Amino acid sequence: MAENTGYLPIPKGFTTKAIHSSTDPDRWDSMCIVPPLVLSATFKHVKLGEYKYEYGRAGNPSRDVLEGSLSAIENAKYAVTFASGLGALTAIINCYTQGDHFVVGDDMYGGNYRLFEKVAKNLGVEITMVDATLIDNVKNAIKPNTKLIFIETPTNPLLKVFDIKAIAEIAKNNNALFCVDNTFLTPYFQRPLELGADLSSYSLTKYMNGHTDVIMGAVVTNNKEMHDKLRFLQNAMGIVPGPFDCSLVTRSLKTLSLRMQRHMSNSLAVAKFLESHPKVLKVLHPGLESHPNHALTKQQTSGHSGIMSMYIDGGRKESENFLKAIKLFIMAESLGGYESLAEIPSIMTHASLPAELLKELNITDNMIRLSVGLEDPEDLINDLDQALNAM
Ligand SMILES: Cc1ncc(COP(=O)(O)O)c(C=O)c1O
Structure with a gap:
């Protein structure tokens, strides 16, 4: 807790x-x-x-x-x-x-x-x-x-x-x-x-x-x-x-509270690791102190789940290489399951948004969304590390 x-x-x-x-x-x-x-x-x-x-x-x-x-x-x-x-x-x-x-x-x-x-x-x-x-x-x-x-x-x-x-x-x-x-x-x-x-x-x-x-x-x-x-x-x-x-x-x-606690601790561990990774430009996770709405998050929520995004150093090619290299994280849409998933919103979940809106919102091809699951956090971190280094 x-x-x-x-x-x-x-x-x-x-x-x-x-x-x-x-x-x-x-x-x-x-x-x-x-x-x-x-x-x-x-x-x-x-x-x-x-x-x-x-x-x-x-x-x-x-x-x-x-x-x-x-x-x-x-x-x-x-x-x-x-x-x-x-x-x-x-x-x-x-x-x-x-x-x-x-x-x-x-x-x-x-x-x-x-x-x-x-x-x-x-x-x-x-x-x-x-x-x-x-x-x-x-x-x-x-x-x-x-x-x-x-x-x-x-x-x-x-x-x-x-x-x-x-x-x-x-x-x-x-x-x-x-x-x-x-x-x-x-x-x-x-x-x-x-x-x-x-x-x-x-x-x-x-x-x-x-x-x-x-x-x-x-x-x-x-x-x-x-x-x-x-x-x-x-x-x-x-x-x-x-x-x-x-x-x-x-x-x-019946197991919602147990799962949510684990999603939170896993995703925070992953977010903190990614924040310090040289191949990552920015991490978006409301539980991080660097998040612009971190104080509001604490005022109106009891925590954060396993969903987060990051901008990697590169473009579409590097994002594709990253998704090719992940072994534990699975390239797939959706989120919130026991398993960890990764996707590129601009090409997958948010492809129905017009190109101008994607650009305006900064949903770029180097933005990767992660759904951090319930696995052992050190295994998730090792997987992300090797995939980022393989980009
Ligand atoms: C925030 C949010 N609301 C609604 C939906 C739509 O839900 P469903 O896929 O169950 O129709 C999704 C699906 O990804 C979502 O992420």
Whole structure:
């Protein structure tokens, strides 16, 4: 726990809740410890108009168990799960209509960007993208029809950190809702609702599941009106996760706190090593004192996960050589799993961003994003060292 010094405390009882909430054996006739995996696509009605579950898209016991755990670990009233992280954002966007305006942080996962640019705009929603590190940029972007502010923090792949409390205040003063994509930190390290946000959205595919074997998303909220809309859209748009995947994520939440602690200590060890490496120009990791938002990170989070980026000394050729040389790190998209991954955002995860925006944001071909996994840190450091020296 030493690395959490100076950060917000981890909420008391977090791990106990993650292990026990929503999975009480007394709920089930068999008293099973592991909640049953209910695959049935439809359910018997007790009599006309009376049923426990109606149809698998509308509701499923394995999904209910997971949604119960997700809301419990964030001390929230509601959680709604979706077929993917993008499915969760699709549902949020569809709560709005033509003529509504969104203010959106300018640095985000390429798929989120594509959804705003190529899907939300087609619905007639107006979008202003801003660098939300400067609070005035958010304030100045607000219009009379602004209904939603959406940010990722820390951002993907630049690891910028935005002030959740300050942005929540702007949203509140302008009758807009505020959604934070909390994929990178999970409620173990960051609790946006407690800082004033209205919605926490997730790609559960990442740390929440943590085993690289599920694609899923969720929205967690205390806002009943938004919950009701999202619950309706989950069924009406058919963007539901399967029960087997739900049971896998329920399993994974039991070890979330242990995994996140290890991601944090491993990624800090790696970041400190890379900061001192002659082939590395700059390391982006909010847990480093050199990070411009390190103080804010400590004010609003309980730590940082395994996601980080670095600029290597070179260009595309050196980045390619690096990716060819890694042996333990695997060249692949995604993040948040037990295994360590490396990728070039400009060519892989963020290829859907226009070239000018990539340039403006400084997402260059010598920027490599790392997802530091749970392996032995000295093995990870040795692997990065040999790959950097082979560039
Ligand atoms: C921060 C963030 N949000 C959302 C998503 C989308 O999630 P999914 O891939 O589960 O649709 C991703 C995917 O990489 C992400 O990194």
